[in-house]
Structures are given as structure tokens and as C-alpha cells.
Amino acid sequence: MKATKHDTSYPMVYRAAALEKELREGAKKPFTEIIKANVNDAQAVGQSPITFVRQVLSLVVLPELSNDSRFPEDVKKRAKEILDGCKSGSVGAYSESTGIEVICKQVAKYLELRDGVPSNWANIILTMGSSEGVQYLLSAMNEKVEGKKPGIMIPIPEHPLYSACISEFGMEQVGYYLKEEKSWSPETEELERAYREAAKICRPRAIVVINPGNPTGEILKRRNIMNVIKFAHKHNLFILADEVYQDNIYEGSKFYSFKKTIAQMGSPFSEVELASFMSCSKGYMNESGLKGGYVEVVNTDPQVISMLVKSFSVRLCSGTDGQAALYCMTNPPQPGEPSYEQFKSEKEGIFKSMAARAKMVSDGLNGIPGISCNAVQGAMCAFPQVKIPEKAVAKAKSDNKCPSTFYALQLLEKTGVYVDPGSFFSQKPGTYHFRITILSDYDKLKFILKKIKEFHLKFLEEYK
Amino acid sequence: MKATKHDTSYPMVYRAAALEKELREGAKKPFTEIIKANVNDAQAVGQSPITFVRQVLSLVVLPELSNDSRFPEDVKKRAKEILDGCKSGSVGAYSESTGIEVICKQVAKYLELRDGVPSNWANIILTMGSSEGVQYLLSAMNEKVEGKKPGIMIPIPEHPLYSACISEFGMEQVGYYLKEEKSWSPETEELERAYREAAKICRPRAIVVINPGNPTGEILKRRNIMNVIKFAHKHNLFILADEVYQDNIYEGSKFYSFKKTIAQMGSPFSEVELASFMSCSKGYMNESGLKGGYVEVVNTDPQVISMLVKSFSVRLCSGTDGQAALYCMTNPPQPGEPSYEQFKSEKEGIFKSMAARAKMVSDGLNGIPGISCNAVQGAMCAFPQVKIPEKAVAKAKSDNKCPSTFYALQLLEKTGVYVDPGSFFSQKPGTYHFRITILSDYDKLKFILKKIKEFHLKFLEEYK
Numbered sequence: 052m053k054a055t056k057h058d059t060s061y062p063m064v065y066r067a068a069a070l071e072k073e074l075r076e077g078a079k080k081p082f083t084e085i086i087k088a089n090v091n092d093a094q095a096v097g098q099s100p101i102t103f104v105r106q107v108l109s110l111v112v113l114p115e116l117s118n119d120s121r122f123p124e125d126v127k128k129r130a131k132e133i134l135d136g137c138k139s140g141s142v143g144a145y146s147e148s149t150g151i152e153v154i155c156k157q158v159a160k161y162l163e164l165r166d167g168v169p170s171n172w173a174n175i176i177l178t179m180g181s182s183e184g185v186q187y188l189l190s191a192m193n194e195k196v197e198g199k200k201p202g203i204m205i206p207i208p209e210h211p212l213y214s215a216c217i218s219e220f221g222m223e224q225v226g227y228y229l230k231e232e233k234s235w236s237p238e239t240e241e242l243e244r245a246y247r248e249a250a251k252i253c254r255p256r257a258i259v260v261i262n263p264g265n266p267t268g269e270i271l272k273r274r275n276i277m278n279v280i281k282f283a284h285k286h287n288l289f290i291l292a293d294e295v296y297q298d299n300i301y302e303g304s305k306f307y308s309f310k311k312t313i314a315q316m317g318s319p320f321s322e323v324e325l326a327s328f329m330s331c332s333k334g335y336m337n338e339s340g341l342k343g344g345y346v347e348v349v350n351t352d353p354q355v356i357s358m359l360v361k362s363f364s365v366r367l368c369s370g371t372d373g374q375a376a377l378y379c380m381t382n383p384p385q386p387g388e389p390s391y392e393q394f395k396s397e398k399e400g401i402f403k404s405m406a407a408r409a410k411m412v413s414d415g416l417n418g419i420p421g422i423s424c425n426a427v428q429g430a431m432c433a434f435p436q437v438k439i440p441e442k443a444v445a446k447a448k449s450d451n452k453c454p455s456t457f458y459a460l461q462l463l464e465k466t467g468v469y470v471d472p473g474s475f476f477s478q479k480p481g482t483y484h485f486r487i488t489i490l491s492d493y494d495k496l497k498f499i500l501k502k503i504k505e506f507h508l509k510f511l512e513e514y515k
Numbered sequence: 516m517k518a519t520k521h522d523t524s525y526p527m528v529y530r531a532a533a534l535e536k537e538l539r540e541g542a543k544k545p546f547t548e549i550i551k552a553n554v555n556d557a558q559a560v561g562q563s564p565i566t567f568v569r570q571v572l573s574l575v576v577l578p579e580l581s582n583d584s585r586f587p588e589d590v591k592k593r594a595k596e597i598l599d600g601c602k603s604g605s606v607g608a609y610s611e612s613t614g615i616e617v618i619c620k621q622v623a624k625y626l627e628l629r630d631g632v633p634s635n636w637a638n639i640i641l642t643m644g645s646s647e648g649v650q651y652l653l654s655a656m657n658e659k660v661e662g663k664k665p666g667i668m669i670p671i672p673e674h675p676l677y678s679a680c681i682s683e684f685g686m687e688q689v690g691y692y693l694k695e696e697k698s699w700s701p702e703t704e705e706l707e708r709a710y711r712e713a714a715k716i717c718r719p720r721a722i723v724v725i726n727p728g729n730p731t732g733e734i735l736k737r738r739n740i741m742n743v744i745k746f747a748h749k750h751n752l753f754i755l756a757d758e759v760y761q762d763n764i765y766e767g768s769k770f771y772s773f774k775k776t777i778a779q780m781g782s783p784f785s786e787v788e789l790a791s792f793m794s795c796s797k798g799y800m801n802e803s804g805l806k807g808g809y810v811e812v813v814n815t816d817p818q819v820i821s822m823l824v825k826s827f828s829v830r831l832c833s834g835t836d837g838q839a840a841l842y843c844m845t846n847p848p849q850p851g852e853p854s855y856e857q858f859k860s861e862k863e864g865i866f867k868s869m870a871a872r873a874k875m876v877s878d879g880l881n882g883i884p885g886i887s888c889n890a891v892q893g894a895m896c897a898f899p900q901v902k903i904p905e906k907a908v909a910k911a912k913s914d915n916k917c918p919s920t921f922y923a924l925q926l927l928e929k930t931g932v933y934v935d936p937g938s939f940f941s942q943k944p945g946t947y948h949f950r951i952t953i954l955s956d957y958d959k960l961k962f963i964l965k966k967i968k969e970f971h972l973k974f975l976e977e978y979k
Contacts, residue, residue: 095608105577112836113573116580137804144559145796145803179643179806182830190683215829219654332609339609340601340835342643365679366646370834371804372576 062452066460067469082467088487088499089471091265091431093337093401096490101336101397103390104379107133108341111142111375123389129382133375142371148364150177150345151371154378158345161381166311174348174356177377179369180339181295181328182212184346188291188326189213191359192256193220202253203291204245206237208434208476208484210265210293223253228479231436234425235269242282257289258282263296263306263429266476266486268409270304270428276312280320289324295344296430298334301406304428310349325349331376333431335398343373343380405431408489408496415500416487419507432488434473437507439483443514455483461510466502526916530924531933546931552951552963553935555729555895557801557865560954565800565861567854568843571597572805575606575839587853593846597839606835612828614641614809615835618842622809625845630775638812638820641841643833644803645759645792646676648810652755652790653677655823656720657684666717668709668752670701672898672940672948674729687717692943695900698889699733706746721753722746727760727770727893730940730950732873734768734892740776744784753788753815759808760894762798765870768892774813789813795840797895799862807837807844869895872953872960879964880951883971896952898937901971903947907978919947925974930966 067085074080090096103126110116110130117127136153138144149155152172159172178184192201202223205213209226217224227245229235237260249255260279262271271279283290292309300306313321330344331337348356383398384390409427416424416435424435439447439454447457453474462485463469473484491499531549538544554560567590574580574594581591600617602608613619616636623636642648656665666687669677673690681688691709693699701724713719724743726735735743747754756773764770777785794808795801812820847862848854873891880888880899888899903911903918911921923936926949937948955963 092602092609094605095602097603100605100607109573109577109580112576113569116573138556138559139561141558141564142804143564143800143802145556179834180831186830212829219826219829336607338607340606340832342832342834362683365676365683366650367644368804368806370643370806370837372836373834 061475062456063459063463063469063471063475066463070463070467080467081465085463085467085469086491086495086499086502087469088491089469090490091488092332092339093431093490094339097492098337098401098490099397100338101379101394103384103394103397104336104338104376106390107379108372108375111372114140125384125388125390129379132382133378137371142375144371146177146368146371146374148366148368149175149360150369151374151378154374154381155345157378157381158347162310162347166308166314168311168314170310170347174351176346176348176360176363177369177374178328178330178344178346178363179366179373180332180342181293181330181344181346183342183369184326184328184344185212185291185293186216187359187363188346188348189216189222189257190220191355191362192289193222196254196256199252199254201256202249204242204249204255204258204288206259206261206264208266208473208478209259210261211475213259214477223249225249225253225255226477227258229264229267229269231425231479231482234428235264235267235434236271236275237279239278239282242279246282246286255286255288257291259291259293260309261293262309263294263299265293265296265430266432266434266471267425268427268430268433269425270300270306273307273312276307276309277316280309280313280316280323284320284323289326292325292327294327295330295333297329299402299405299431300429301402301409302426302428306429310347313349322350324351326351331373331380334380335401336376336380338373338376341373341376342370343375343377344369345377404493405489408491408493409433411493411496412487412489412500415497416503419504421511422503422507427489431490432486434476434484434486437483437485440511440514443510446514455485458483458510459485462503462506465509466506468499468502468506470503525939526920527923527927527933527935527939530927534927534931544931545929549927549931549933550955550959550963550966551933552955553933554954555952556796556803557895557954558803561956562801562865562954563861564802565843565858567848567858567861568800568802568840570854571843572836572839575836578604589848589852589854593843596846597842601835606839608835610641610832610835610838612830612832613639613824614833615838615842618838618845619809621842621845622811626774626811630772630778632775632778634774634811638815640810640812640824640827641833641838642792642794642808642810642827643830643837644796644806645757645794645808645810647806647833648790648792648808649676649755649757650680651823651827652810652812653680653686653721654684655819655826656753657686660718660720663716663718665720666713667755668706668713668719668722670723670725670728672730672937672942673723674725674757675939677723678941687713689713689717689719690941691722693728693731693733695889695943695946698892699728699731699898700735700739701743703742703746706743710746710750719750719752721755723755723757724773725757726773727758727763729757729760729894730896730898730935731889732891732894732897733889734764734770737771737776740771740773741780744773744777744780744787748784748787753790756789756791758791759794759797761793763866763869763895764893765866765873766890766892770893774811777813786814788815790815795837795844798844799865800840800844801865802837802840805837805840806834807839807841808833809841868957869953872955872957873897875957875960876951876953876964879961880967883968885975886967886971891953895954896950898940898948898950901947901949904975904978907974910978917947919949922947922974923949926967926970929973930970932963932966932970934967
């Protein structure tokens with residue numbers, strides 16, 4: 052199985068841990084700490100949770116606090132609605148395998164409001180974060196057809212969740228390259244190329260799209276989405292839309308959901324099979340640790356849904372507190388409710404700051420000769436391309452390393468700044484990247500960008 | 516895939532839902548509600564959570580409550596210890612893939628205290644309930660050897676989690692019958708028979724043992740455990756010990772862990788590979804909805820553990836609040852701490868009541884002619900054997916139903932009492948059972964037993 056970021060055999064993790072140990076033991080280094088510029092988890096790097104969410108969660112676990120006048124009425128109301136949906140009024144009971152009914156229904160309402168398109172709550176499954184949904188959906192597609200392995204098309208660069216699952220399930224990974232020069236767009240010609248080649252060795256079954264992009268930070272234009280839908284329709288592919296960053300939209304961009312676009316395109320495209328994934332781990336809540344997520348499955352045979360539910364039922368249910376967080380996300384305070392002003396201010400503060408940091412990262416990186424970075428339109432990261440000098444490429448290869456890993460390891464060694472190399476997400480052959488997230492605070496981010504610039508110039512000098 | 520209890524295609528679920536609908540629509544029935552005598556989830560049927568646990572959880576999600584004088588100091592201390600172990604002090608951040616370090620270490624301490632045997636915290640992985648641990652462990656064993664499928668030995672009767680996973684992963688299920696006449700014990704002769712037959716078609720790789728038993732309610736004697744360990748050693752099998760009911764011990768019985776027994780047996784048995792599963796879903800906490808669990812892996816090659824950790828890392832981490840609940844379970848209030856007396860009283864109250872109901876169920880069932888039930892020594896259920904008259908067996912077969920399902924469906928239809936038929940857990944051919952749990956409250960349980968008796972006598976009459 053492919054290495055994951057949390058895996059100590061991954062050379063970056065391994066080396067960073069060794070450096071941290073050396074620092075603790077008093078070794079002299081050109082830096083005093085490892086700065087994790089790769090962290091994609093806002094609360095891990097100090098972002099505060101949304102007060103409303105945490106208040107609701109506290110009442111849900113300890114309902115007797117509802118008598119306390121310090122909790123606003125809308126908080127009490129949400130907590131009561133969640134508890135009323137739990138067996139015997141307790142989050143300590145298992146919920147239905149697909150989630151607490153009132154929360155599934157709330158998710159459906161939220162989606163109807165988002166898209167203006169009907170959403171059937173019976174097609175919504177609450178999951179342990181979005182990763183669980185992806186795992187089960189992929190697993191459900193794992194059947195050979197006419198002796199051929201199922202193939203899953205994934206964007207390159209991709210999120211390693213996909214390649215890890217595909218490899219674990221023994222399916223065929225079919226990469227299609229996003230066009231970096233066109234804001235990382237999926238182009239029909241490239242999709243067709245990838246499909247053509249894959250069809251020789253496997254049975255392509257689904258296409259994964261990550262929008263807003265991770266690690267790339269782009270937002271798909273409506274035209275791009277329509278092209279993917281047409282392509283999926285032509286080849287009878289299931290679309291797996293990873294839309295977990297749908298609330299992280301900067302730069303005046305706009306998010307179009309696959310669900311809405313499919314509906315708007317009308318027949319026959321409106322019949323394309325789709326699963327859309329979402330979670331409370333990103334957006335403004337960033338409740339990653341609570342593992343609340345959902346998948347909405349659209350246009351799928353009820354028998355397939357029923358099989359899917361059956362396989363989810365093996366793990367009984369997803370965590371009820373993650374479900375409760377999802378209820379808060381899909382049923383936030385409304386104007387006139389007592390929590391509204393504070394909620395609005397916290398949410399807007401988070402997005403405003405993220406948007407500023409997104410611009411700061413792309414601007415900063417573009418100010419370094421030999422590094423080019425698309426605008427970070429959404430999500431929480433940038434994926435700049437680095438021109439690595441030929442001599443450095445040769446050195447990396449003689450070390451048996453991908454040049455992007457070599458670069459990231461050198462950056463770590465010289466500055467203590469930890470970014471994930473492009474090889475971790477896969478990249479077009481001959482191009483080299485790294486992923487940096489926008490989540491460090493303003494001053495740290497400024498420092499990181501300065502360190503990257505200094506390092507990069509020296510690196511160019513060393514290998515010129 | 517095999518039907519699961521939460522699956523609407525399962526005839527019991529399907530029929531119960533239909534009956535509930537008829538009742539709502541005003542249909543006349545010999546009962547006014549469906550009584551779920553199969554529920555294995557204490558809080559779902561009204562058991563209160565442990566105050567200490569919920570207080571800690573509320574502080575963990577809303578740390579500002581720590582200034583509140585109504586929370587005892589030991590509650591605040593636990594919450595602080597958990598938060599200190601979280602990135603940036605928030606449960607909203609992902610933890611390490613294997614769980615928050617301080618909680619893994621606490622689990623190890625708790626196990627050392629339980630067994631008097633060293634426990635290495637690096638061998639402990641915190642999971643989403645025990646089911647996730649089982650899924651990942653089984654999945655890790657899914658490799659063909661010399662062209663043969665891996666075989667997993669499971670007790671019959673079993674918990675359907677095992678058969679569902681084995682079938683989903685395409686492994687070979689190897690059932691060994693528990694000896695009902697000897698308190699559902701696993702007998703070496705039968706283990707050897709099952710192994711011998713299985714070895715012809717697959718490569719037996721692991722043996723699952725559920726202790727205390729589900730659905731059977733027995734507690735293995737130390738001698739039984741030693742026999743299983745010897746057997747596993749002889750055939751180089753990995754032991755998967757499902758010990759989630761280890762705190763639910765009644766009837767003056769004693770729980771022996773596989774870990775301790777292995778250690779006590781000394782070399783070469785002390786080198787047998789073992790994974791033991793536990794969760795907060797049972798015992799006295801019964802926090803099923805929070806999905807906190809762990810697996811301890813013993814005597815396994817560090818490389819295998821590292822592969823296992825890699826595969827767990829795909830889902831990033833288990834829910835942090837489930838992990839927090841596990842911290843409470845493994846670090847409960849101690850004598851002298853302010854929460855101790857209330858905690859002790861709540862915990863003892865729960866166990867006392869469960870023990871009384873366990874006895875009530877087995878006594879009640881044994882008082883019905885043609886039903887025999889082993890003592891419920893542990894866990895939360897009984898698995899009585901029912902002598903089904905030949906005419907009823909014939910009728911069931913003509914309906915294309917297992918006689919135990921036919922019996923349970925008739926019971927449901929005539930009384931509204933819902934029990935799970937033995938076929939759901941598998942049973943020795945020619946024997947028929949059902950599983951009833953001990954969790955309904957005293958009065959309801961009395962009513963249920965009365966209804967079963969009335970039904971059974973009429974059933975005998977009808978098919979005599």
C-alpha cells in the first residue's frame with residue numbers, strides 16, 4: 052500500500068521526527084523548530100471552534116446544562132432537536148446505520164436550499180468524516196466485469212485517500228491530469244485519453260472529482276463541471292464528487308455543485324449517477340476530530356442504495372456527536388436568533404482571514420523566481436510548481452528519490468519548514484511541486500514564505 | 516452479503532416495520548406496540564449515562580465550562596489531561612491515526628492494572644468502536660497463501676459482524692460449534708475438526724473468540740482459554756479476542772483475558788499473536804453512540820503493526836470524543852476523588868440490575884416447557900434453545916424459512932415481541948434458538964417473558 056502522510060515510513064515524517072528529536076537533545080540547527088506548513092487541519096494550528104457548535108455539543112452530551120441561563124435559546128433548541136431524534140433521547144445510543152433521521156432530513160433541507168433541487172433524505176448516509184463515505188462507495192464498486200478489474204479515474208494531482216483505497220481494494224487506478232496552465236482544469240481531451248488507455252486493461256467504473264481542489268486549490272468552472280458530466284454520461288461512469296471544501300471559496304469565485312449542475316443540464320445528463328461527499332472537518336467549523344460527514348447518493352438504483360446501507364450497517368452507525376456537529380453545520384443560527392450575530396462574526400472572521408492568507412501564499416510564492424503558483428481560489432492549500440535545476444534532478448535520482456521529495460527534504464533540512472512534496476499527490480512527469488497549506492497564522496506564514504524564498508535561491512545557486 | 520440486523524431486507528426488520536405502520540394506522544392487533552427484546556444497546560432502552568463521563572465530555576467540547584464550580588475537580592482534571600493531549604488543545608483537531616497519545620498510554624496502564632502484564636502503548640490503536648478494529652484486522656489478513664484464500668475461524672453461534680466482514684472481504688468462513696451442553700464452550704476436538712476440514716479448501720489464518728459470548732452470554736473458563744491458545748499455537752493462528760463484554764460479568768463468574776492467560780502460560784504459548792478488542796459501547800458506560808474503542812495487538816511483528824497503522828491512517832483518526840470516553844473508562848474516579856461515590860453508586864447500580872435481569876431471563880425461559888437456556892454469566896443476552904415441533908419445522912420449510920426465523924416471526928406476529936432468530940447468528944443444524952437481551956427494564960422483561968411463555972404454549976399446541 053502507498054505511504055500516507057501519517058505513516059512513519061514516509062520519508063518526510065521520518066526525517067521531521069528525527070530532526071525534532073535532535074533539536075530536543077540540543078543539536079545546533081539553522082532553525083529552532085519544525086514548522087508544519089503542510090497541516091490541513093485548522094484547529095490543529097490554533098483556529099478556535101465556532102462557539103455555537105460547541106455549545107450545542109456540550110448540551111447534547113450533558114442535557115442537564117439546558118437549565119443554565121448562559122446558553123442561548125437557539126442552542127438549546129438545536130440540542131433538543133438532536134436529542135429528540137436519538138433513541139431514548141441519548142447520544143449514547145446507536146443511531147440508525149445511516150444516521151439520526153432528523154439529521155439526515157436536515158442535511159436534505161440544507162442541500163435543497165443550496166441547490167434549489169429536491170433532495171431525498173433516504174439517499175443521505177451520515178459517515179465518519181468524508182473518508183469513510185469514500186471508502187464504502189469505492190468498496191461497493193469493487194466487482195470485476197467480464198473478468199476485468201473495475202477502474203477508478205482520479206485527478207492527478209490527487210488526494211492520497213483515493214489512491215490508498217483503490218490500491219487496498221485491488222482496483223485499477225486511472226489517473227487523468229489536471230491542466231495546470233488552465234487553473235488545474237479537467238479537460239475533456241485528457242479525460243478521453245485516460246479512459247481510452249484504461250479501457251484496454253480495466254473496466255472504468257467511476258470518476259473522482261475534487262472540487263474545490265485538494266491539493267490544487269482551484270474551483271471548477273461550471274463549464275468544467277458540465278464537461279465532466281457529459282464525459283461521465285458518455286461512458287456510463289459514476290461521479291464521485293469530493294466537495295468537502297465547498298464553503299472555502301476565495302477570490303470572488305463561485306462554487307457549483309455537481310448535483311445542481313446535473314439537474315440543470317436536464318435529460319439525459321440529469322440521470323448520471325453521483326455521490327457527493329461533505330464533512331464538518333473543513334469550511335468554517337473545522338471540526339476534524341469529531342468526524343462528522345455525509346454522502347448524498349443521486350440517481351442510483353434503490354437496490355444499490357440498500358446494498359450500500361447494508362454494508363454501512365456492519366459498523367452500526369457513525370459517531371453521534373459528529374452527527375450532531377453536522378446538524379449544526381446544516382442548521383446554523385438564523386437572523387433574529389440569539390446566537391446569530393456572534394456566529395456570523397466568527398464565521399466571517401475565519402473566511403476573511405483564510406482568503407487573505409490564500410492570496411498571501413500565492414502572491415508570496417509567485418514572487419520567487421522559478422516557482423509559479425495558481426491563485427488559491429478555494430480549499431486550504433496551494434500547489435506551486437518548482438523548476439528544479441537539472442543538476443538537482445540528477446542528484447535526486449542518484450539518491451533514488453523523486454526530485455520533488457528531494458526538494459522538500461532539503462527545505463526541511465535547511466529551514467525546518469515542512470511541506471508535502473508533489474510526489475505525495477502524484478504529478479505530471481517532469482513537473483515538480485509541493486503542497487503548502489494556508490492555515491498557519493499570518494506572521495508564521497510570512498516567515499515560512501521568507502524561508503522558502505531564501506532556501507530556494509540558495510538551492511538554485513547550489514545546483515545551477 | 517449476508518443480511519444484517521439493521522438491514523430492511525431482513526425479514527424481522529421488514530415485518531416489524533410493517534406491523535408498526537399498521538398499528539399507527541389503527542389496525543386491531545393482540546398488542547399495542549412492538550417490544551424490541553433484541554436491543555443490545557442499553558442507552559437506547561433508557562439506561563442513563565454515567566454522570567462522570569458526560570461531565571468530562573461536556574468540558575472537553577466546551578472547555579470554558581471548566582470555570583464552573585458545579586464540575587468536580589476530578590472531572591476538570593480528566594478533561595484537561597485529554598485536551599492537553601490534543602493538537603492546540605482542541606478535540607476539533609485530528610488526532611494521530613492511532614489515537615491521542617495520552618489516551619493510548621492510559622489504555623496501556625489500564626491493561627497493565629487489569630492483567631499485571633506489561634502493555635506497550637505503541638501496540639494500541641484507538642478505533643471507532645470495536646467493529647472498526649475488527650474490520651481493519653481482518654482486512655489486513657486478506658492475502659492468499661499458495662493460491663489459497665485465508666480462512667477465519669469463527670464460533671457458531673457468532674456475531675454477524677464477523678461473517679459480514681469475512682464475506683465482504685471474500686475470505687473463507689470456518690465455523691466451529693460451541694458446545695451448548697457445556698455452557699457454550701469451545702472444545703479442542705471440535706476446533707480440530709473445523710480446522711481439518713477448512714485446511715482442505717483454504718489457509719486458516721486466525722481464530723475469533725467472543726468472550727463473554729455474544730449471542731450466548733457465557734464466560735469462558737481459564738481452561739477453555741488455554742485450550743484455544745494451545746490450538747492457535749499448534750496451527751500458527753492469530754487469535755482475535757472480542758472481549759467487549761469483559762466488564763459484564765454476573766453469577767459470580769470471573770473474566771480471564773487472553774492477554775493475561777497467554778503471558779501466564781509462558782513460552783512457547785506466550786508468543787501467540789493476539790488482538791484484543793474493547794469499546795465503551797458495553798460494560799457500565801454503554802456509550803454506544805460515541806463509538807470509542809481500541810484494539811491491542813500483541814506479539815506481532817512491528818512491521819505488521821506499521822502496515823496496520825498505515826491502513827488505519829487512511830481514515831485519519833477515530834472520533835476524538837469517542838477517544839475521550841475511552842479515557843474516562845480507563846481512568847475512572849478513584850477513592851478520595853470527588854466524583855468517586857456517585858460514580859461507584861451509578862456503576863454498581865447498573866451491574867446489580869443487569870445481574871438481576873440476567874438471572875430473571877434465564878430462569879424465566881427455563882420455566883417454559885421445551886425451552887432451555889444456559890445461565891447468562893456475562894454479556895447482555897441469552898440464547899435459549901427452543902424445541903420446535905416437527906410439524907412447525909415442516910411448515911417453516913414449506914415457507915422457505917429457517918424454523919428459528921419462522922418461530923421468531925410468529926412470536927412477533929402474535930405478541931409484538933421482537934427477538935432475533937438463531938439463524939441470524941448461525942446455529943448447529945437441527946437446533947433452533949433465539950437471542951433475547953437482558954436490557955429491557957424489570958417490568959417490561961417480566962411482561963416479555965410472560966408473553967413468550969403464552970405464545971410458546973399455544974405454538975406447541977398448534978403444531979403438536
